[in-house]
Amino acid sequence: MNPSGGVLAGHPMFAAGLIRIGAAAAEISAGRADKALAHATSGPLLQQNLVCVLEGR
């Protein structure tokens, strides 16, 4: 989980979700993963959530 270091290592707030998707894609592109999950969340109570699954083919 979070080989990039995740949000705890860097948090440009409104880009942080897109960075998760990019980091997941990078793992697949680099051949380190076949399938990866990315998650983004927002709101004072984190009430908006997005989950996506990427797969290398």
Add this chain to the structure above:
Amino acid sequence: MGGQLAAVIGTGQTHHTAKRLDVSMAGLCREAIDRAMADAGTDWADIDAVVLGKAPDLFEGVMMPELFLADALGATGKPLLRVHTAGSVGGSTGNVAASLVQSGVHRRVLAVAFEKQSESNAMWALSVMPPFHMPVGAGAGGYFAPHVRSYIRRSGAPNHIGAIVAAKDRRNGALNPYAHLQQADITVESVQASKMLWDPIRYDETCPSSDGAAAVVIADEQTAKGRPAAWIHATAMRTEPTTFAGRDQVSPQAGKDAAAALWKQAGISDPVSEVDVAEIYVPFSWFEPMWLENLGFTEEGQGWKFTEAGETAIGGRLPVNPSGGVLSSNPIGASGLLRYAEAAMQVLGRAGDHQVDGARVALGHAYGGGSQYFSLWVVGSERPGAR
């Protein structure tokens, strides 16, 4: 356009006025939503996703209002997307909602847009100095007045054209029970006698500051077939920077490109003959002839003659803003979606006293920022390709 057909099956709007002290932002949105849902005959279980549009958060002073509005918008447990492209945002909201259906991602999407200008001060919000830019310090009117002056100089239009537009749109607004301004007795002469605000724009040639909301329900073909529907024939959006060397701010390239893409997608080769009614974003009167040219309804420099000849009045060759338009109601974030909803109402035959007889193809238009965002759609009473 995406692969799937999409259609508007219901529209709703609030009574627009300067201060809606009787409702919160949530109540304002819900008023439009409830009317759209009733018009469409849909219930919450039928809605797959919600798209919310509004202009800058400074207009109410509430950051990211979509978060606290989620429940009132019926978005709990559903995808909720916020859209923001300045004054064009209502149009962009319609286009984004349409794309979610056209792409096959969702079957029924609720698009909502609002502005509650009484919560803050848009003039102030538009006058905050952005870094590395010349300060305008005079709100939208001060920004656009030089563009209008430039149009007058380039086209040789006589000074009364703006007053013709203002009188026409305000009288149309008096036919629309939801319009903010109800001025059935306004005349070209009374507009010309009103106070000069930002030369050459007079007080009566300026949009009001409104509280209001609009909503539309967009559905897939399976839902829309066999029921009244405004079929979406084309959508387009184009963008350009606020400033760059050689920029034409009177007739921006982004607007021309958006229109060209729209007409091509809709299969329209002669817009002025093939479009029956247009709801065009005209916050200051002179933008009617300016956008008529930018959209390709007339040749460059000829828009004012079309207006002067009365062709944009109800009963003219191309009625423009039979609803009264932005000059009669301007809840900024909602104004674009109101144009889109009014276009749909026309082809659905549901425009009441401002209905254009026999309207089958209608344009909805919005622009925003420093004339740099353009959002357009064409809706029709028949499916695309059936004309």
